[in-house]
Amino acid sequence: MYNFEFEKPATIADAVAALGAEDAQALGGGQTLLPTMKQRLAMPTKLVSLSGIGEMQGVCSNNDGSLSIGGATTHATVAAEAAAQYPALADLASHIGDPAVRNRGTIGGSLANNDPAACYPAAALGSGATIVTNAREIAADDYFQGLFTTALEEGEIITGVRFPVPEAANYQKFLQPASRFALVGVFVAKFADGVRVAVTGASEDGVFRWSEAEQALSASFSPEAVNGLQVDPANMMGDIHGTKEYRAHLIGVLTKRAVAAAS
């Protein structure tokens, strides 16, 4: 690890100011960033910890029925506190990584990193969530822009995420057995005006919506509705843990499982 400065502001405003420094980097739970720094694959001059900012912590319900989660809220907290309002989201959070990861890692950190095998991007895109930053609000559909790439500007902080709560939802994850990351993960959410299906782990472009399945499921929310639909393997990831064809196939299987579990 290279040397760096460390700051732990108490307000969003102070954090934004601190991130104005050259090569400063926001630190969530550090579950990806710190190992990356240990490998010397990242060399920020300053880390700005977001964990001391009270207004970025916790889970609460809004008047319109949606759920707001502070950007610095850990997976373990989401698993515990979102369980009543949005059980599918809480369930997803409760299966990220291991207990150590869940007690340190944050939703904002996960979404800002946008790892192609991470779980939260599927929940955010699948729910049609709104990513709230210190500067603006970004629809999930506009937010995810490819592997490790998002709409965030330099120094912009995810202060919270607002999730519309669907009528029914479920997340299914196929584990790569060694690392237990998602080889493929599918989040299905049924709203009054239609169904959303978001897929993580599988595509060379990161999380994406499977629109054909969404149309079919919006017409009939049943596993059978997905029969005959197939994601094109060409754009899938092929690596040491699975071929493109296997990943494309698993998307269909996991989508059906998610629908069956949600309905």
Add this chain to the structure above:
Amino acid sequence: MSVAKPLPHDAARLHVTGAARYVDDTPTPRGTLHLAFGLSQVAKGRITSLDLAPVRSSPGVVAVLTAEDLPFDNDVSPSNHDEPLLSDGTVNYIGQPLFLVLASSHRAARVAARKAVIGYAEETPLLTLDQALAADSRFEDGPRIYEKGDAAAAIAAAPRVVEGTFDLGGQEHFYLEGQAALALPQEDGGMLVNSSTQHPTEIQHKVAEAIGLPMHAVRVETRRMGGGFGGKESQGNALAVACALAARHTGLPCKMRYDRDDDMVITGKRHAFRISYRAGFDADGRLLGLEFTHLVNCGWAQDLSLPVADRAMLHSDNAYAIPAIRIESHRLKTNLQSATAYRGFGGPQGMVGIERVMDHIAHDLDLDPVELRRRNYYAAPGTATGDNTTPYGMEVSDFELHEMTAQLLQSADYAARRAEITAWNERHARLKRGLAFSPVKFGISFTLTHLNQAGALVHVYQDGSVHLNHGGTEMGQGLFQKVAQVAASRFGIPLEKVKITATDTAKVPNTSATAASSGSDLNGMAVMAACDTIRARMADHLARLHQLTPAEVIFDGGSVRIGATVEISFDEAAKLCYEGRISLSSTGFYKTPKLEWDRIKGQGRPFFYFAYGAALTEVVVDRLTGENRILRADILHDAGASLNPALDIGQVEGGYVQGAGWLTTEELVWDDKGALRTHAPSTYKIPACSDRPDVFNVALYDGQNREETIYRSKAVGEPPFMLGISAWLALSDAVASFGTTYPALNAPATAEEIWHAARRVSDGV
């Protein structure tokens, strides 16, 4: 008597509390240096330029050594003198050590090692079996062939024939403690080496060669390893030799341990095989003729590949009397890590071959796979009506599997479960359960006959305490405890009176590796011989004191009874003998009898006896994803008259899980440049505690060795590994339920492999 008691491992408390010392835990003198290798980044070629200036100027670096700096022999091969410690300019695989960094800390050495600027003239590497075969890149002149009868004619005349080819992956040892060594230079130029090795004498030999001294100047000590599995039979040489050279160069103690990623990238693994078979049989499933071709991926150096590939051939019959058989084995040289010893030493690969054939025939005939196997079994002792010899001409005279199979099928409720599973599978389209039985017959002895010897050194002190030393090494398997139980039993004293000590080349010389499952067999006998020598001297003296014969002196229960009236404690007896000027120290020696083997002809008796086992595994498979679970495993294993049933059952459980891991989740992947891409637990999946079967019934067969082994026990290190084959066969059985064609699973049967197989079966794809 402590023999046969289910006592815990002697160091169990130390293991659990963390107090057990491994090489890296050993306190080192001030100024100890730490070493790291600079590794090749290309798989084949020549080094055209090597700029080490950035390495030398890296913080903490004391010296950097290359092949040119080595004073004597630059070789760490256990066999063919083809494995330079540091590259001689030729590069043979990605991960090959090129230079050695000596630094003030482990980290400083590793950081510096990456700073070299290296130019290569790259050549096209041979990475696959096909490439090596096409290039005729091999060890030995041509294939080794063992034959019995005319297999081709028997197959041609057979009513039915199945044939096939499948791939069988390698396996990383994944010992919990990585490779490690520590060298302490002595005042006279000699070297004391503390090594995590299964083979201290080999370390002594290679270190002596490297520093140009006789073996007497090098002393190697090994208290314990945190797992070996064969991975520390030859792979520790490089570290120990590097430490000794660096210690000689600087006059300072030197220590080296591989980081896990480096360990996986540098060291050899289990040999990957491709096995082709053609089997002729009759309508009842009796094998008439069988041909195997083994393509063996040996990696870049010979290491132990010849005896490994031999042993695969020697287990191509497993438990079955095959009238005509031909086994052809190609030992191919590729630009990968040099494959090495791994629990079973080729036996598992050979056995998977024949069990695959049995699975295929049972599918072809729609015959119960257990019944098929029983029809082909060797004859039980005394029941053979005709030929009952192996493909290499050894009479099978201790075949226990008829009785063991019957017992296991009954205790595991095979018939009822088979029927229930068949009915269940008819009701379920997506999930199928599978059930499979596989037997193990594993030959015990080193096939290099002269290795079948062992020595021991036992002292009885004047207070009646006993110091025990022998040539075997402790790698977690419990050898020390089993041998200590033997010593305690010979003297009739409680186990606590026997002190277990580190393996030490200065105490017992010229030892063989603790390998080939031979540890307890060989060292137990050597210790018994030493103890009996001392006991006879004591009995003789005590008898004379009381005008009796030695036969009237009985050692039992911590006491010594002398005639009908006198009973003294063992401690008093030791004191009396000391005062009577009786030598209370003895060596002991053992060599395995009856062995005679010609590996070129493939004829003789390479094994003293066979160890047997039987396993029944139940799995469930999901057609849509290939996901699978082992639901239940039932095992009956033959440890003869077990020296310690608790330790032996531990070996059986661990062996099964490790064997099942090899054939299911453990997948080694190299990229097209020859770089190992699975070099950490995040990418390479070994079985965890939660992956063991939910129902896991393991029992030892109530028998005893028909040969005269130590207390009629049997070796138990390797044989249970092959019980895991039943898990792979159970997956095949489950997949077969999705259609009518034979699944033809490759190994490892990962979820994706099972998914492909299920599609082949159900779609004909």
